[in-house]
Amino acid sequence: MPILGLxxxxxxxxxxxxxxxxxxxxxxxxxxxxxCARDDYQDGILLDANENALGHSIPTSPKSTSNLENLAGADESLDFLSLDLHRYPDPAQREIKARIARLRNLTTVVGVPKDDHVFLGVGSDEVIDLLMRVCVAPGREKVLVTPPTYGMYxxxxxxxxxxxxxxxxxVEGGAFQLRLEEMKKAVDEDPSIKLIILCSPGNPTGTLIPLADIQDLLxxxxxxxxxxIDEAYIDFSPPGSSAVALVEKYANVCVLQTLSKGFGLAAIRLGVAIAQPPLIQIxxxxxxxxxxxxPTASLALFALSPSALAVMSSRLATLxxxxTTLLAALQSLALLGLGPAIGGNHANFLMVPVLARAGGEPDNVRSERVYRxxxxxxxxxxxxxGKEHGCAGCLRITVGSEEENRVVVQKLTEVLKRI
Incomplete structure (x- = not known):
């Protein structure tokens, strides 16, 4: 049967x-x-959606007005209270999708962005939940996951x-890679598996999954x-790492991304799914x-403007x-019982095991004491x-500012000396 709207x-x-x-x-x-009332018309005298025609009720004194002109540079500016907050938002958000498509090289040969390959959600979490709701029948069908992985699954x-x-x-040797034959065996034994959810770079491991392994499953x-493929941290990874490169060919892949990490916009809750149009339409x-x-859409448009993307690129390089600097500093604490980092280090965090003693085994008791x-x-x-598979004794440390990184190394040194 045809997919409605496609x-x-x-x-x-x-x-x-x-x-x-x-x-x-x-x-x-x-x-x-x-x-939606806004599916058909978004301009004119709008008397179709039962909105408050007199506008929002937030005072607009200078103290309450938030001007974000410097967020994206001179090419765009935003005053939140000047937005039509009394109107329902655009349900399609095609301009945001088009900018994401351009950013991720989802364009036709003439450069037209493939916004029909992009879906927007309230964070990636909404997209994950929605994928389960549309694909997996409650009580009868299943999802395959690969621990250690993101707990929201x-x-x-x-x-x-x-x-x-x-x-x-x-997890042998801190590899954190797929066991492809075991995954295929699980599929063979249970045809009710409808989704395989992979995290690349992994959370909490920071490890990339090779595209060849993903293709093997596809x-x-x-x-x-x-x-x-959940790629929340992909912007911190080397170029060419993203599974978006597979979307053009494969109808059975869906790539999740977010503005929370690389873009530094965790508060606006904007997640992205990239897939072929049939799944996006569903x-x-x-x-x-x-x-x-x-407000979320307005900030996202700022973040996807050329000047903001230049700032993002610079900050990614800094982080x-x-x-690299933080990793070296943490490795210098080996004599205090901090083990070498595990995982791939392709995200904006590091995973380091706390050992029972210098040269000893990872120790959850000591690690949790250090954490607290x-x-x-x-x-x-x-x-x-420390309680996740293959992560015994581990602390996950987000890469902070230069000063924050200096303080965490200093404080960790002091705590390891007394615990």
């Missing part, structure tokens, strides 16, 4: 074993999406009452579902009517250089990750 395709999708209509739950395929699995199959990563004929049909707010001492007595908050 023009019929002129040819088969690739790979041949994948049929999106067999993946999407039947009730979703037949879903008629909610029609497990939360969404439980909320949506779907099953989970876990195929842990190969080409595997016995897996009929969608491979989801997500669009099932989403809430106005999921992206006007990656700081990551830093937070409660030294004013430095890192993340204890």
């Amino acid at each position: 023009a019929p395709s002129n040819g088969p999708s690739y790979p041949a074993h994948f049929d999106i209509e067999a993946v999407i739950r039947p009730n979703i395929l037949t879903l008629h999406p909610y029609r 497990g939360v969404c699995v439980q909320v949506n009452d779907v099953g989970v199959v876990k195929v842990p990563l190969n 080409e595997y004929p016995k897996f009929k579902g969608v491979v989801v 997500l669009t049909n099932a989403k809430a009517p106005y999921n992206i707010s006007t 990656n250089a700081s990551r 001492e830093l937070a409660e007595h030294e004013g430095v908050v890192v993340r204890f990750r």
